[in-house]
């Protein structure tokens with residue numbers, strides 16, 4: 001490769017072979033992702049305020065707590081809608097968002113997780129590069145979806161206690177009889193921190209992998225496309241055909 | 246009950262053959278008896294003399310010893326299936342129930358005999374409802390509420406510590422009028438008294454909605470009657486009709502008096518609603534001094550620290566280069 005004055009000698013050119021731009025993250029998935037980011041941010045802020053109202057004694061807004069609760073409940077419903085959409089994508093979306101990628105039913109997925117952890121633990125210098133998620137990431141997203149579900153269920157129980165919804169009562173009305181409401185509140189509150197911690201991890205690991213892979217990982221969640229080596233795509237195609245038959 | 250039923254109620258109560266009422270006391274503090282003695286809607290004399298034939302109540306009855314025992318035996322025998330029984334206090338079940346015995350019989354035996362033969366059982370107070378204070382952790386006597394200790398009874402729970410005598414009197418009048426118990430919720434508490442959240446009926450609610458909170462006992466907000474949410478008020482989690490019927494002849498109720506609700510009519514409230522002065526329960530395994538918020542913050546802090554350390558290590562180690570094709574290596 002001819003060296004040019006445009007390259008930084010400390011960061012030499014890195015040939016990556018023939019590649020294609022592949023549409024990996026369909027727009028409903030990206031909508032889900034950014035909707036989640038927004039609603040988790042809003043829900044965490046308003047939820048924390050509801051837990052511990054830190055603005056006390058002001059006289060300007062006579063319905064301040066009321067507004068916080070209204071916003072929290074509204075975004076809670078958006079959160080629920082996004083979650084339902086994600087469940088639909090498990091079955092309706094493309095190969096990389098389908099449920100098969102997330103549920104580790106194959107030994108190969110567990111082996112892959114070990115390899116991913118080896119990269120994170122500085123044992124392997126190379127990350128596990130996949131078109132969609134690597135097995136570890138996918139499995140952790142499955143975990144975070146479980147947290148989302150727990151947050152939704154506990155939230156709906158608390159909502160139902162105030163609103164006595166005819167739809168929700170038969171669905172979640174029995175739960176406080178099993179787990180006390182105060183404990184449900186505690187769970188609802190503590191899981192918020194799991195989201196925040198997850199967010200920190202998620203951004204860090206995405207930056208890390210994006211930096212090493214140089215395949216446009218960070219871009220892909222905005223535009224949907226990833227830069228994929230031609231041969232990897234062909235291999236994935238073969239795998240998909242094999243799985244279908 | 247709507248006002249238009251007044252005539253019917255008066256007629257029914259007047260005509261009714263006064264049912265015999267038996268009031269049993271087990272592991273209790275007599276607070277429920279005390280509160281009904283101080284009730285004036287109706288006045289206890291009215292209840293004892295006019296409404297019911299209140300024949301057995303260890304605290305207030307004249308007879309004692311053998312006379313009292315014989316009276317109870319006679320009621321159970323002669324009035325079988327017709328009398329009402331009020332139970333106050335929890336029933337111990339550990340070590341054969343020996344922790345509460347009257348006249349050589351365990352509370353469990355007495356409850357079995359007296360409640361099984363009654364038309365209906367009214368469990369008054371948190372202890373008779375679900376074991377109350379006696380059953381709070383670690384529950385050394387294996388105490389249970391009536392409906393758990395003696396399963397299969399026709400029972401109505403007047404939860405609360407103590408029961409509100411206005412509600413209990415309402416249940417008695419309802420029984421005399423319709424010969425049946427009022428509509429109950431999933432814990433067998435009458436819906437008319439336990440169907441609504443305190444927070445939704447609270448007189449301090451406007452302060453809550455506006456974000457005006459007491460932050461310390463005796464602070465400016467407390468003196469002005471602001472919302473007690475930040476002082477651990479359990480009004481948002483508890484149901485009862487305190488804000489409406491109030492206590493001591495409609496004089497006041499805890500939140501009006503400046504103390505947060507402790508959810509005393511809720512199931513297992515000593516365990517489930519404590520700590521009474523904190524918004525959320527303590528997280529098991531962390532002790533009572535650590536709040537849920539602190540644990541959450543620590544989790545996030547640890548994550549940030551871990552991620553930063555991980556990031557720094559990757560910065561120090563040179564980023565791994567993608568495999569270089571052999572020809573290119575030759576060229577280089």
Ligand code: SF4
Pocket residue numbers: 443444445447448449450451453471472473474478479480481500505506
């Ligand atoms: S004092 Fe308690 S019940 Fe009343 S509004 Fe405040 S939180 Fe709700």
